[in-house]
Each structure stands twice: as structure tokens, then as C-alpha cells.
Amino acid sequence: MTLSLFDQFLSPALMGVPLAAAALALPWALFPRPTLRWVNNRLLTLQNWFFGQFAQQIFLPINIAGHKWAVLLTSLMLFLITLNTAGLLPYTFTPTTQLSMNMGFAVPLWLATVILGMRTQPTHSLGHLLPEGTPTLLIPVLIIIETISLFIRPLALGVRLTANLTAGHLLIQLVSTATSVLLMTMPVLAVLTATLLFLLTLLEVAVAMIQAYVFVLLLSLYLQENV
């Protein structure tokens, strides 16, 4: 079937049944549950090692009260990284290209950190609105600016993920379209674009993993401020 450039971003539906649920449930099917064995197979060993490393890395600077978020953030990280990397395969739908879903992740989690901070230590949380060592005249302006930056955080989180992935996918589609068109007319140039595509694919793999990591890292930073 002929594809336009928008088809990869449409929320898939088969005969009226939305398939986005299947796309979202894919990461759950890919990772095995920890077994009762002491020594596991390679996949489970690597998975456990990765979770341990990641959780240690993210939660080292956060105090003990924030460690309650460990399961949430680790599972979020795994979810995002799987969705992103699985979306690089052809003919797949990447849920994280949808702004609605990313905002659905970003806003509640960000709001949770803010509310947590405001409830448990309001003075400390409000103190973050004014960086240390500002000149006295700038204080009102700076508070307004910091408040704006606070409220822009969820928007930034969601849009960052969406934009990165959408842009990456779109670029891959465009360059591969160019390659397929040039293959008929100017094959040598097609080789060039194919090389570009290869490098772009490598970049996209990296970006997919990095963006997921950055999302969770920023959330952990917001948590660190507020807990």
C-alpha cells in the first residue's frame, strides 16, 4: 500500500478497534517476570542488572523519602525506552510520538512532585523559585520568571519527547523516500542518501534511548528538589 508521511503517526485502528492498546502493551510482553530461580537465563540476568544499575544511578542523589518513586520511575523508563526503540522498526506505531500520551505522562508526574513538595515542605519548595545570590532589585522579576519556568516544565517534558521522536521518525521517512526515489534515477546519489539514512538510524537509536533517560532523569531532578 502506498504510504504518506503521516501514516506512521496515525493512531492505528483495525475495523474500528483501536490498536493503540496493543501497541502500549507490547513492552509488558517483552520483559520476563523474575522467576523463583536463583540463577536465571541471560535475558533476565541482564534485565535485573540493568534495573539495578539504573535505579542506583537515578536515585543516588535523592534522599530516602524519594526512593518510594523507584518502581514508578524505573518502570516508566523501561516503558519509554521500549516504545521508542520498538518504534524504529518499520511499519510500527510509536505511541510516544503522540503529544497526548507524553503530556499524559509528564503533567501528572510533574504535578505530583510539585504537590508533594508543597505539602511536605512548602517553604523549601517555594524557596526554589528564587535562586541564591540574586541582587535585590531583580527579586520580583526573577520570581515571576522562575514560576513561569516551573509551569513550563511539564510542557517541556512532553514536547521534548514528542518532538524528538516525531522529528526523528519523519527524517527517517523523508530520507528513505529520497533514497527510494533516487534509486531509480541516480543510484550513486542514492548510495549517499543511504549512507545518510544509516547514520540517521544510528542517531535515532541513540536518541530513542537518551530521550527516555532524559525524561526520567528530569523527573527525578524535580523529585529531588521537592522531597
Place this chain on the structure above:
Amino acid sequence: MPHTGGPQDYRQTQTGQTAPHSLQCRPANWDKTHHLDREQCCVSTLSVILVALQKGTERPKQGARRTGSLKSSGPIGAGLVQASRSLQTSSQSLAPVPPLPEHGGKVRHGLIPEELFQLLYPKTGVTGPYMLGTGLLVYLLSKEIYILNHETIAAISIGSVIVYGVKNFGPSVAAFADKLNEDKVAKAQEVKDVAMSSLTQAIEDEKKEQWRAEGRAMLFDAKRNNVAMLLETNYRERLHMVTNEVKRRLDYQIALQHLNRRMQQEHMINWVEKNVISSITPQQEKESIAKCIADLKVLAKTTQAKAA
């Protein structure tokens, strides 16, 4: 009357029929048909309820009590029992698990599992899977079931990245995972080895201590001898000292006696000499001097004669 399930299945009436009845104590003609009075009815109903509750909450044994239990009664009986069983706490989860395979799954060309090739080998030989792949691809393309578009190029690109990754980093990642497991096992093994070596060391130390305990008797004998010798030496020293002291005192007495005697003698001699000297008259003195001179002359003459 709908089949309500529950305790009625194993509740038999007095007449031996499993007639369905509600949990109400007294339908209209029950006394006549079942010959029970009120107390018996209530007790039997309560016992039925209690048994039903007990059966609902107990952990079902493996395959036992299939007949007449809550599990097999009614459309949701099994689900109720399974829902009340909490995860991983029954003895089923303590059963030994089957062992893991020695090696991980093999893939050919980075993506296709080796099992496909093994599956097709008896019938189609070595080139079977490749022919299958080529034929399938050609079929899909020619029938336009799969259309070549830009996604194909993207698929080739990402496919090559994946195959490259699997082929180049696959063995090292597998070795890393194996090393993680081996380290885990090695740590436990080390604990066991350390415990064993410390226990064998303790056994040897104990044996050495026992040997030492045997030698202790010799040590005590030597010490006893030592002490006895010291005592003896001390005793003899003191004896010696006593002897010396006694001798000294006796010597003193002897010296005193000697001194006394000598002084007496000297005194006597002096007195005698004094008396003698005082008794010598001058007459006698002259006679004696003259005699001495005459003797000397005679002597001189004889000496000269001898010399000549």
C-alpha cells in the same frame, strides 16, 4: 427452580435424595417430607454455612476433594477459590523448577533462530530455509502483497543496524550476562569454601591444642623441678650463711682468748725483763762486759787463724 450451587450439593436429606432446597429453615411442607424439627434444621443450616465457608477459604489440596467442593460447584466456584489463593504462597511454588538449558538460543544471520534451519533440514537440506525465504519474498512482491516503498529502505537500514549489533556485540553481551551469573555463584561458593576451610582449620587447631595439653604434664614436672631446685639453693645459701655467722662468732671468741693469752705473756715477759734488768747490779754488768771482750778476742784470733 434455578440451580443455586453452593452447599446444597453435598447436603443429603434424611431420605437419601439430594433434593435442592434453599437455606430457609422451613418451607411449607418440610416437616412432613423431611421429618426434622426446628432445632435440627437450624443446626444443620449453620453447619452447612460453616462448612461452606471453611471450604471456601482453605487451600485446596492438589487434585483432592474434587467432588462436592466449592471449586466444582457453580459457574464461578473455581474462580472464587483461585481468587482467594494468594500468589506464590502455596506449596506448589516450592516444587523444584526444571533446569535451564546449557546454552542460549542460537541465531543465524543475527535474526533468524537456528531452530528454523533444524526444522527444515530433514526435508529440504541446507538450502531449504533460504529457498523458503527467497520464494516467500518473491511471492509477496510479485503478488503485491508487500509493496516496496520508503519504509522498505528504512527497514533495510534498521535491519542492518540490528544485525550488525547482534553479530558484533552479541557474544560480548552474552559473556557479560554469563559472567554476572558466574560471579553470583562464585560468591556463594566462596562463602561455602571459606566456611569449610575455617572449620578444617578449627579442627586442626583443636588437635594441636589437645597435643599441647598432653605436653603440659611435662611442663609442670619441669616447673616443679625448677621450684624444688630454687628452694634447695635457697636453703643451702641460708645454711651457709648461718654456718659462717656461727664461725665468725666462734672465731671472735678464739681471737679474744689468744689476745688475752698474748697480752698475759707479754706482760709477764715485760715484768720479768724489767725485774731482771733492774736486778742486774753494776758489778755484774762490768764482769759480763769484760768477759764478752775476752771472748771476742779469742774469737778474733781463731778467725784470723782460719783465714790464714
